[in-house]
Amino acid sequence: MQTLKERGICVPEDVSVTGFDDSIYAQLCSPPLTTVAVDTDAIARLAAKRMIKHMNEPQKKSGEVYRIPGKIIYRESVCKING
Numbered sequence: 001m002q003t004l005k006e007r008g009i010c011v012p013e014d015v016s017v018t019g020f021d022d023s024i025y026a027q028l029c030s031p032p033l034t035t036v037a038v039d040t041d042a043i044a045r046l047a048a049k050r051m052i053k054h055m056n057e058p059q060k061k062s063g064e065v066y067r068i069p070g071k072i073i074y075r076e077s078v079c080k081i082n083g
Contacts, residue, residue, distance in 0.1 A: 001029060001077065016078035031076035038070040 001011050011017050011031060019026050022037035046066055054062070 011077050012079040022073050034075045034078045035073050036070045037073050042068050
């Protein structure tokens with residue numbers, strides 16, 4: 001957002017900006033960043049289970065998709081759309 005500001009582009013008036021993972025920096029930047037909060041502990045647990053399963057069954061190929069719920073945290077970096 002700093003680079004956008006330096007180039008004369010206003011957030012959120014000219015462009016909306018979003019992030020992911022709702023880090024502390026999302027709240028501290030200017031304007032505060034709209035982001036998606038996710039359960040990083042759940043992601044870590046799932047990744048560990050998948051790695052262990054792969055180590056126990058290395059011959060088995062997997063193409064599964066996993067979904068971890070997230071929550072949008074609306075802040076000031078996106079414009080409001082009238083609808």
